[in-house]
Amino acid sequence: MQIKLHNLKRTYGDLHAVNGISLEIPSNTVYGIIGKSGAGKSTLVRLVSLLERPDEGEIFFDDVRVDNLQKQSLIQRRRRVGMIFQNFNLFSSRNAEQNIAYPLEITGTPKSEIKSRVETLLSLVGLDGRGKAPISTLSGGQKQRVAIARALACNPDILFCDEATSALDPQTTHSILALLKEIQRKMSLTVVMITHQMEVVRDACDQVAVLNDGVVVEQGFVTDIFANPSSEVTKDFLSHLVGVDEAAKVGDKMVQWSKKSGAYTLRFRGGTTDQPILSKISRQLGVDFNIRAGGVQKVGDTEIGTMIVDISGDETTRKKAIESLSQMGVIVEEEESV
Numbered sequence: 001m002q003i004k005l006h007n008l009k010r011t012y013g014d015l016h017a018v019n020g021i022s023l024e025i026p027s028n029t030v031y032g033i034i035g036k037s038g039a040g041k042s043t044l045v046r047l048v049s050l051l052e053r054p055d056e057g058e059i060f061f062d063d064v065r066v067d068n069l070q071k072q073s074l075i076q077r078r079r080r081v082g083m084i085f086q087n088f089n090l091f092s093s094r095n096a097e098q099n100i101a102y103p104l105e106i107t108g109t110p111k112s113e114i115k116s117r118v119e120t121l122l123s124l125v126g127l128d129g130r131g132k133a134p135i136s137t138l139s140g141g142q143k144q145r146v147a148i149a150r151a152l153a154c155n156p157d158i159l160f161c162d163e164a165t166s167a168l169d170p171q172t173t174h175s176i177l178a179l180l181k182e183i184q185r186k187m188s189l190t191v192v193m194i195t196h197q198m199e200v201v202r203d204a205c206d207q208v209a210v211l212n213d214g215v216v217v218e219q220g221f222v223t224d225i226f227a228n229p230s231s232e233v234t235k236d237f238l239s240h241l242v243g244v245d246e247a248a249k250v251g252d253k254m255v256q257w258s259k260k261s262g263a264y265t266l267r268f269r270g271g272t273t274d275q276p277i278l279s280k281i282s283r284q285l286g287v288d289f290n291i292r293a294g295g296v297q298k299v300g301d302t303e304i305g306t307m308i309v310d311i312s313g314d315e316t317t318r319k320k321a322i323e324s325l326s327q328m329g330v331i332v333e334e335e336e337s338v
């Protein structure tokens with residue numbers, strides 16, 4: 001299901017929570033929406049999941065306008081949109097299978113059908129045999145699996161994940177993201193991941209939109225945005241990135257992404273990540289690179305390297321070094337204070 005948003009606006013008093021958002025979210029993909037607290041992510045989700053109406057603008061699902069649906073057709077349409085949340089929102093009075101059965105019960109599905117559907121869903125999310133487990137006995141990751149199964153019960157076309165892994169540890173986050181990607185492929189879903197974590201975007205999403213103050217400041221393929229971010233907000237998100245996988249394997253001291261007073265940020269992509277570019281330029285031009293932080297991470301199938309460096313030498317030589325780096329495909333960003 002393709003989602004198209006055209007100039008969406010939602011205002012609360014004087015506050016423009018969503019201030020003219022236009023986006024095209026392709027069908028059959030995992031699409032990320034990232035933004036800091038207050039950027040307008042949750043408001044946007046409420047609009048696109050048809051829980052709230054925009055003040056202005058239009059929403060289309062596969063070219064059918066849906067923001068103005070009324071009564072029964074709105075209820076029908078909403079049922080095809082699944083949602084999962086940071087705090088799982090499960091009924092603690094119901095066990096796992098009763099939670100999953102809930103949306104099927106309220107849509108009047110026959111009991112026998114519910115039983116087999118619930119079994120299929122439990123198996124899909126890796127909880128075979130745990131249907132009778134009271135919710136309080138499940139771990140955070142298992143609770144989110146129950147929530148995913150419940151969100152998929154009515155065969156949605158779209159699944160919204162609102163900070164779905166924010167309450168989970170890195171390993172559990174990794175397994176839930178892997179599950180969501182697998183389900184997306186199996187069910188040809190459009191999965192929209194709302195997050196404030198670039199790790200989630202890197203590890204799960206094909207494309208991403210970056211939100212700030214109710215507007216989209218940047219959008220595109222995740223590999224392109226990691227290799228060449230254009231907005232300050234995106235650069236800031238990237239500078240705080242911690243390698244979830246890498247951290248799990250080698251300890252977070254080996255991969256350091258925070259900007260620590262280096263004068264230049266260098267961004268490498270693909271083949272350039274395994275070439276001794278800095279030492280070549282250093283020898284040729286007689287400049288020195290002082291590496292303050294850096295690392296290489298996998299974004300999809302592409303390796304993206306980032307380094308925070310100082311370049312020493314006179315101004316002409318530094319300029320030449322930057323030119324050489326650019327010619328070799330390295331993106332060089334200069335800190336504003338330099």
Ligand SMILES: Nc1ncnc2c1ncn2[C@@H]1O[C@H](COP(=O)(O)OP(=O)(O)OP(=O)(O)O)[C@@H](O)[C@H]1O
Nearest residue numbers: 012015017035036037038039040041042043044196
């Ligand atoms: N129902 C509401 N009434 C009044 N103001 C609201 C309402 N919903 C959101 N806002 C305001 O709109 C702005 C955007 O909020 P929103 O929750 O969409 O941001 P967010 O990016 O999801 O933030 P967070 O990550 O903290 O949830 C905030 O300033 C918020 O206070």
